[in-house]
Amino acid sequence: MSTKQPITPLDKAQRPLFLGIDVGGTNTKIGLVDNVGNTLGYTIIDTEEPRGPADAMKRVVVASKQMLEALGLKLEDVARVGLGTPGSQDIPKGMLIAPPNHPHWHNFPIVACLESEIGIGVSFANDANAAGWGEFWVGTGAKYSSMVLLTLGTGVGGGIIIDNKLVVGHSSFGGECGHMIIDPSPDARLCAWGGGRGHLEAYASASAVAMRAKERISSGTRSILTNSIKEITAKSVYEAAAKGDELALEIVESTADYLAIGITTIVHMVDPGLVVLGGAMNFGGTQSPIGQRFLARIQKTFQQLTFEYVFKGTTIEFASLGGDAGYLGAAGIAQADYHASQKKSA
Numbered sequence: 001m002s003t004k005q006p007i008t009p010l011d012k013a014q015r016p017l018f019l020g021i022d023v024g025g026t027n028t029k030i031g032l033v034d035n036v037g038n039t040l041g042y043t044i045i046d047t048e049e050p051r052g053p054a055d056a057m058k059r060v061v062v063a064s065k066q067m068l069e070a071l072g073l074k075l076e077d078v079a080r081v082g083l084g085t086p087g088s089q090d091i092p093k094g095m096l097i098a099p100p101n102h103p104h105w106h107n108f109p110i111v112a113c114l115e116s117e118i119g120i121g122v123s124f125a126n127d128a129n130a131a132g133w134g135e136f137w138v139g140t141g142a143k144y145s146s147m148v149l150l151t152l153g154t155g156v157g158g159g160i161i162i163d164n165k166l167v168v169g170h171s172s173f174g175g176e177c178g179h180m181i182i183d184p185s186p187d188a189r190l191c192a193w194g195g196g197r198g199h200l201e202a203y204a205s206a207s208a209v210a211m212r213a214k215e216r217i218s219s220g221t222r223s224i225l226t227n228s229i230k231e232i233t234a235k236s237v238y239e240a241a242a243k244g245d246e247l248a249l250e251i252v253e254s255t256a257d258y259l260a261i262g263i264t265t266i267v268h269m270v271d272p273g274l275v276v277l278g279g280a281m282n283f284g285g286t287q288s289p290i291g292q293r294f295l296a297r298i299q300k301t302f303q304q305l306t307f308e309y310v311f312k313g314t315t316i317e318f319a320s321l322g323g324d325a326g327y328l329g330a331a332g333i334a335q336a337d338y339h340a341s342q343k344k345s346a
């Protein structure tokens with residue numbers, strides 16, 4: 001697996017340089033990024049979650065050194081490091097609290113650990129917030145001063161940037177748009193994380209899409225997915241929709257409606273001007289008729305739910321950086337922190 005970003009040769013790079021690290025459940029991506037968001041080098045390692053965060057950070061430093069050496073560089077050439085990890089976290093304290101898919105990583109001072117291993121200052125962010133900053137810095141949001149990213153994957157994550165500032169919040173919970181309540185009824189769907197009911201994530205994540213399709217088939221709705229009911233994923237729903245399967249198309253459209261409800265609330269609170277849909281679940285994105293139909297349906301439902309001038313002032317678009325948004329955004333947050341501290345000390 002490699003980065004989809006073009007690799008900029010070192011002699012074209014604009015210094016200072018930053019490392020962006022994006023810790024996922026399976027892989028950890030590491031990118032060397034210049035001052036304007038060009039990728040100069042990239043590597044990926046297995047996270048190996050059960051070996052714990054201290055072991056992972058050691059391997060991140062080894063892999064980073066190897067990547068830098070291949071470019072004729074050293075750690076000393078890096079001005080600052082950005083680290084994105086799944087929540088929950090305490091960002092100011094640099095602590096991992098209880099990331100649900102990292103059971104061996106709970107209550108760990110990951111920033112202090114990485115700083116002592118790598119010997120460079122580390123900026124810390126929630127992974128979806130980092131992806132939001134990546135899209136804002138060099139992706140779909142590059143021409144905007146405010147933006148909200150929704151990441152549609154196993155769960156629904158988010159990143160909110162208002163007036164060029166990332167919203168981290170009081171408990172480092174800022175931008176957790178997936179836990180927004182869109183259905184207050186007592187029998188609303190259960191969120192996979194923490195048992196809350198009616199959260200957007202319980203309706204519009206990839207796992208929720210698969211579950212809603214399975215439920216409809218179990219209750220007798222006809223579909224070409226019937227014979228493979230146990231293996232249904234959001235991707236197979238997309239493929240069935242592309243073949244014209246009515247149930248799959250209905251699931252795609254109802255997912256768009258749920259997202260539009262969430263997006264309306266986000267827009268009514270912070271009026272970002274741009275809402276970006278990222279993550280692995282995009283029903284083919286702009287390249288596919290189903291992805292286009294999904295986006296058009298979100299826009300149409302949003303129009304019905306909001307005010308006309310707000311609708312006209314809001315763009316809803318797919319993300320453009322794919323799986324690279326996380327490491328680019330982590331590097332971008334390090335870049336912003338680096339320049340803010342330079343200004344302060346000047």
Ligand SMILES: [Zn+2]
Pocket residue numbers: 178179180191192193196199201
């Ligand atoms: Zn939730």
